[in-house]
Amino acid sequence: MQSFDALVIICASAIRLAVPLILACLAGLWSERSGVVDIGLEGKMLTGAFAAAAVATFTGSAWLGLLGGVAATVVVSLIHGYASIDQRANQIVSGTAINMVCDGLTALIGNAIWSQGGRTPQLPNSALFHPIALPFLTEIGAIPVLGSLYRNLISGHDILTYFAFLMAPVTYWTLYSTRFGLRLRAVGENPAAVDTAGISVRGLRYSAVLICGVLVGLSGVYLSVSQAAYFQPHMSAGKGFIALAALVFAKWKPWPALATCLLFGFLDAVSIRMQGAHLPGLGEVPVQAIEALPYILTVVLLAGFIGKAIPPKASGVPYVKER
């Protein structure tokens, strides 16, 4: 029973750690399924986190913080879109630039305003997103096993968490069951065919980049206005790249993306829990090995040893309209 409780606690922590990954991974999915490769998720996440914390600090409102974070991230996303779609830039170079600029600029502005080395002031409790208690918590919570699961895993998360989990089916439904989704996937595979059908390649790709900006912005908002109560330079700590790894690992599909992010979140939770722990027969667990596991798994998958990860055919290729 004790180990069951411990497992439930690790799973609850895994869910919280997976939220920014899910949002960023789905953001990348939207962008890359339309043919715009996005390695700038890390920088955009920082932008969202910083802008949200800054706006929430000034206004005292988590919701205005959310709006600010999303708006700033959308602007960054559109810059990447402009470079990738209109300027036909190398999308990897553009993403790298975005990561650098956002990493530097958030720390620079934070330091210039609050002079705390880039950290924003601690947000008051009223300017944070709070856990939501789902109905019948006491009734269901009293049931053994099931109650513990309901109390710790299903209930008691904030609105962003529920939104993130909702976005996986929404993304799946939009991409696979709507006309817009079909066109969006088509533009990532064969833009010339979409163009021939009289549909704007540019318009579709810009909408994908826009959706990407909103979702990855929310992942940043979650970092600073829910998980922590402040922004700190480099606080995304590689989560944007883990989300990218998860996207590759999930072979650019929404449901596997959700599952992969949960797996990577679980690994993260385990590595935190195992810090300095001794396992019988194994000695001290090398935490670094668990931390590196998402990256190693992704490389192994990419190498084609466990299935094959095939990106959208036209991803990373600028579309040149025939004259």
Next chain:
Amino acid sequence: MSSPLKPLPVWADVAVIPLVNVAAAFVISGLVVLAIGENPIQAVRILIVGALGDLEGLGFTLYYATSFIFTGLAVAVCFHAGLFNIGVDGQAYIGGLGAALVGLYLPLPGYSQVIVAIIAAALFGAAFAAIPGYLQAKRDSHIVITTIMFNYIASALMGYLLVNGLRNPKQMNPETLPFPPGGIVPQLHALLKPLGIVWPVTPLNLSFFLALAAAVFVWALIWRTRLGYEIRAVGANPTAAVYGGVSPARIIIISTLISGALAGGLAVNVILGEEHRLILEFTAGFGFVGIAVALMGRAHPIGIVLAAILFGVLYQGGAELAFDMPKISRDMIVVIQGLVVLFAGALEHMFRRPVAALLARRIAQPPI
């Protein structure tokens, strides 16, 4: 999109467009400085005086430039083969492991130890780059994604080794014992002292000349050898290269090996030239500076050396600037770096049309 782009004269392509792009990056940086309430012209003055105003500043500037020449060349070699190696940071980190293993466990007479350590840094860097290179060449795994993953794998591996195996037992910090005197690259001030020349104590060491030699080597390799021709052929058009009898897989692996070995140069400069022991995260993101340097230098060794010195000025002067103007923290340099990548890389064609229009008007003017 209106009319197709007319080709520009060569001089405009080689000089004007890159200069306009870099100028745009610096103008935006100036606006950022203005926006946070400081005087950009004053900031530039402090920066330049701090970096070039005296021999000490110059020593630090060239020390940083050494690192950037190596990482810039590493990125550039892969660029020529049409590959984007984002893993220079991780490759340099593992290169540091090679250098440290020789320094700590392979006692050799005199300076032969440091020579072996330099070779080890290059070999370890190359080996670590070879895996993504092999996966790209043979298994079609995208090198951008694999090298990103390998940066984190390197970080985790080195973190583990420094905490558990290599750590100096008398230290709490994750760092190794210092290397013996024969296992380090001599610093310039120590070399010049017996000659009666006073050079202030700076981390500038002989790696600087090694970096310049590497630049000459890369130039000769890319433009004066058969292998270099094949690398450029694969970079320009892999399909055509196959018809020319070149194996892209072979070229991809060889280019990543060379790139990784050059990345090891960063470890030579920092670990063997300055720290004299292995420390955590010594690469400090300098592998990524290499991307900016390679783009700004247009992947040509002369351009790379010049761009590396410019970034050396920014890093050294930026430290002074952060001291004098606390509002402009060292993050400003990362912003400039990112803007250079944005304008010299991603948006490199943005100013092409306006410049072309301007030139066309100039040329069309009737002679007086």
